Amino acid sequence: MPISKGPQAFPRTEYLRRLAAVKSQMARRKIETLVVTSWSNITYLTGSLSRMHAMHALVVTLREEEPTMIVRSMDGPGVIHHTFMDRSKVVAYSESFVANPAKNGFDAVIDFIFELGVAEKGVGLELGNLTAQVAEKFKSRLSNANIVDCTKVVDWIRIVKSDLEISVMREAAAIADAAIMRAAEVIRPGVREGDAAAEIMATQVRGASGGPNATNMKPFLMCTSPRTGTAHILWSEDVFREGSQINIELSGMRYNYTAAIMRTFSIGKASDRLRRVHEAELAGLEAALNTVRPGRTCSDVASAFYRASESMGVAKESRCGYSLGIDWLEPTASLANGDMTELKPNMTFHLMLGNWLDEDFGYVISESIRVTETGVEVLTKAPRKLFEL
């Protein structure tokens, strides 16, 4: 029996709007076909939520309204179920192409381009995401095509969200907030980090009380004394202790749209140093938020943060954040000195103020934010404080 279409996160018109923007960029670049390989870009253009490990791609062509997804046989039904396209737009290739050195999923993609009759026209590839071997396969088999590098073309379209996307990101932010509040409940002296992590992650999946559940989750980062100087590690096998500091970075996810938040926790009274850093970072955070509005640049926001926190004695080496959306980080704009990307309404960012000051000491705070017509909306709403437990 054919598989049914699942409930859709967005109406068909939303996907057609996104595709129209992509096709307009394709026309500017004089390409007839675009091969999209980034997971996040495929989710954006189709609604697919599958997590496929075998080679796959979405082929967008100016000749057809809907794009075509090429996936291994076992992934066909999941893509039909999740995406807005007609079932004829999901092309499944033989399982014999998987783990096969002679012929793989990208051969199926190239075969499809030949069938479309566009193999001698302009073909766009996201070369920045393709391995050298795959890029070479496209170039050698499509030797009469004009190959155009389209790395980040779709990503730059994703940077401005629709109101529908913003609604979904607000739901994601509510999940992230709930998980932070759960952390404040379960982190106690003598508790295993892993047991607290289990409770926090369960909230990341279950969602906020009375709200929808998450539709995906990423394991969160928890850097506890003596590891607060680390940025990207998970919980350990240790137990929390009186006086421990805990830095948490976590996310809520709805249809793979992600809202992120960081908060710092102290079991017992925070040290003077931690309190001073918190106050400087908070001043920087507020200065950054006060700077966000259409027409300002990413660099303006970062500079406001650096100025305010440095005036209170705290310098930060890394950037202050990045564009936020499907699957968390978007590889486009950074909130960094010198990034001249102009802020526009409905851009969203992770204003990420994690600051790893010494090898053994760091502090984290962040918000997920939206640029509004006149300023800023902070999507994450957990108390903006240093939690003392």
Added chain:
Amino acid sequence: MPISKGPQAFPRTEYLRRLAAVKSQMARRKIETLVVTSWSNITYLTGSLSRMHAMHALVVTLREEEPTMIVRSMDGPGVIHHTFMDRSKVVAYSESFVANPAKNGFDAVIDFIFELGVAEKGVGLELGNLTAQVAEKFKSRLSNANIVDCTKVVDWIRIVKSDLEISVMREAAAIADAAIMRAAEVIRPGVREGDAAAEIMATQVRGASGGPNATNMKPFLMCTSPRTGTAHILWSEDVFREGSQINIELSGMRYNYTAAIMRTFSIGKASDRLRRVHEAELAGLEAALNTVRPGRTCSDVASAFYRASESMGVAKESRCGYSLGIDWLEPTASLANGDMTELKPNMTFHLMLGNWLDEDFGYVISESIRVTETGVEVLTKAPRKLFEL
């Protein structure tokens, strides 16, 4: 203050053994330096558990006993904390290289190769994992080096585990078993899939009762009626219903070593079709297990499965599994017809018998297994049955 070394999953001698095997392959290939970029291979050679998004690499050289890890500044402390190497073997590059089109983390790696004085010797790269742009950067900046493709060289060493690794994989399997048993407790009619998923994942993190917690987790796959024909999707926003079938694939993780398991659940009595498929797959599973022993090939194991299940009327299109280890799937041997990899003691596999028979109907069962001196050890121990709830 310098960050302390964390507790190590393996003794130093274990890492030196792994590195000796790598260096032996390097000598055979006449390269003096190997640049390892696969996350899983880096974990294997160092113990690193960080999940870093910025460019990073491990440089192994015949000139030095310990390898050197090159990471962005904020990731230095985490790598020092987790890995066995001396702190001088962690080289942190400036945060200004992140999201910088002019100079990135791989420039720092290449700078390090120049500093080592090996830039005019043989340099191995895992080209199969590198983007075309990164490969080009290595080739152009190391124009006097003899670049050798070393894709999967470390992966093929990983395929045979040490007894120490097997111990860790047994712990991972116990976590996977506990999560399957938790699924059998929480899947009930009227329960939201997301609420059940939250409980199952909490068990994946907390671990088996009385055992160690997991040190990482991957969101698990749950394909519920009418989606049992899908292979790689997560829980939905639906509720379970009387008569629902639920296919689950999940893992336990210890130090990123992964054990995987699949089981099928039915709320109420299983349909005759589901029961027949289960019995055919079970016969195939047992035939496959009876075939595993040193000297046999991966193809022999797959053939035994296909023969037994086909004799009971059930054919399967996809392969029967793959080598299993750090971060789940290893990209080396497949349990597939024609894969002539010879089984050796302490190879581990995910004997993966998921079978998506129709767009709207599939069935799953699997075990994580080890090749012993004389046959097979099944690492996962949850009841090998069709769960009727």
